[in-house]
Amino acid sequence: MNDITILAVETSCDETAVSVVRNGREVLSSSVNSQIESHKRFGGVVPEIASRHHVENMTRVIDDALKNAHVTMDDIDAVAVTEGPGLIGALLVGINAAKALAMSHNKPLIPVHHIAGHIYANHIVEPLKFPLLALIVSGGHTELVVMQNHLDFEVIGETRDDAVGEAYDKVARTINLPYPGGPEVDRLATEGNDTLNFPRPILEGYDFSFSGLKSAVINTLHNKRQKGETVNPADVAASFQASVIDVLCKKTLAALESYHINELIVCGGVAANSGLRGRLKKETAARGIQLHIPPLALCTDNAAMIGAAAYFLFQQQHFADYSLNGRSTIEL
Ligand code: KG4
Numbered sequence: 001m002n003d004i005t006i007l008a009v010e011t012s013c014d015e016t017a018v019s020v021v022r023n024g025r026e027v028l029s030s031s032v033n034s035q036i037e038s039h040k041r042f043g044g045v046v047p048e049i050a051s052r053h054h055v056e057n058m059t060r061v062i063d064d065a066l067k068n069a070h071v072t073m074d075d076i077d078a079v080a081v082t083e084g085p086g087l088i089g090a091l092l093v094g095i096n097a098a099k100a101l102a103m104s105h106n107k108p109l110i111p112v113h114h115i116a117g118h119i120y121a122n123h124i125v126e127p128l129k130f131p132l133l134a135l136i137v138s139g140g141h142t143e144l145v146v147m148q149n150h151l152d153f154e155v156i157g158e159t160r161d162d163a164v165g166e167a168y169d170k171v172a173r174t175i176n177l178p179y180p181g182g183p184e185v186d187r188l189a190t191e192g193n194d195t196l197n198f199p200r201p202i203l204e205g206y207d208f209s210f211s212g213l214k215s216a217v218i219n220t221l222h223n224k225r226q227k228g229e230t231v232n233p234a235d236v237a238a239s240f241q242a243s244v245i246d247v248l249c250k251k252t253l254a255a256l257e258s259y260h261i262n263e264l265i266v267c268g269g270v271a272a273n274s275g276l277r278g279r280l281k282k283e284t285a286a287r288g289i290q291l292h293i294p295p296l297a298l299c300t301d302n303a304a305m306i307g308a309a310a311y312f313l314f315q316q317q318h319f320a321d322y323s324l325n326g327r328s329t330i331e332l
């Protein structure tokens with residue numbers, strides 16, 4: 001079969017990302033412009049600022065990706081873009097850029113689901129093996145997805161409120177750690193102990209809920225401060241992290257067992273968490289389950305993962321017309 005080279009665009013949140021991917025696995029280039037520094041002083045992503053930065057950076061990131069891949073648009077077979085879910089204003093910038101490229105160079109346009117991208121980040125490292133279970137944990141998502149084959153997604157569980165990364169960022173703020181708080185809480189947790197007995201919110205089935213845990217952290221701190229008691233922030237971090245990891249592992253292991261699955265993929269920004277990685281490594285090894293966690297640059301938002309998923313959509317001729325719109329929520 002001929003090589004298929006896809007130029008992929010991802011702008012669902014605060015990363016302006018463009019990548020050139022050949023045959024779903026060979027990353028010829030992956031350019032990512034992160035806006036974290038601009039959002040830091042607000043303690044979180046400000047949607048309008050994100051959109052404006054995408055507008056400013058988009059063409060430069062496209063040029064970079066083509067240049068670094070040593071290709072021109074003539075070498076590109078299709079343009080892929082994240083259709084959703086994400087911040088609508090941010091998505092629209094990427095979608096319009098992708099449309100303009102596809103239209104002016106007469107290439108097909110491939111709409112890609114952001115979560116499909118996160119899962120296919122693993123395919124870049126090693127080909128996906130089915131059936132598999134994917135645990136997607138990021139600032140915007142907490143989902144458990146079963147796949148029996150390529151592009152065959154069954155969402156068996158998701159968060160009913162906060163995403164796990166969002167809970168990390170909010171807890172970080174209560175103990176005065178800078179945004180994004182996940183890595184900071186993770187680091188601080190290694191210096192503390194799980195002494196505060198935060199709840200382990202376990203819902204029925206495979207759904208998650210983290211807003212109660214987040215409130216428990218805030219209330220505990222508030223009550224202790226009112227009583228004039230001091231709390232060691234490292235113990236807060238360690239206790240919160242212990243609860244999160246217990247819940248994520250319990251559900252994930254239960255799903256692996258009841259679906260008789262031996263392949264586990266963990267992806268999204270929170271997959272960088274040292275505690276989660278360590279615990280899952282131990283638990284999966286004890287059960288003979290293969291654990292796959294892509295390197296950090298592929299865990300956080302990037303366009304290579306969109307190009308990887310788009311390769312399979314290309315084979316199905318899953319193309320959009322030029323009326324493609326962004327969707328802030330969209331089923332996998
Ligand atoms: O996947 P990602 O880069 O962006 C989204 O699509 O949301 O994930 C970012 C999230 C942030 O909430 C950040 O605090 C969290 O991932 N995160 C972590 C760690 N590194 C990043 N959370 C816990 N532990 C970490 N080491």
Ligand code: ZN
Pocket residue numbers: 114118138140268300301
């Ligand atoms: Zn993401």
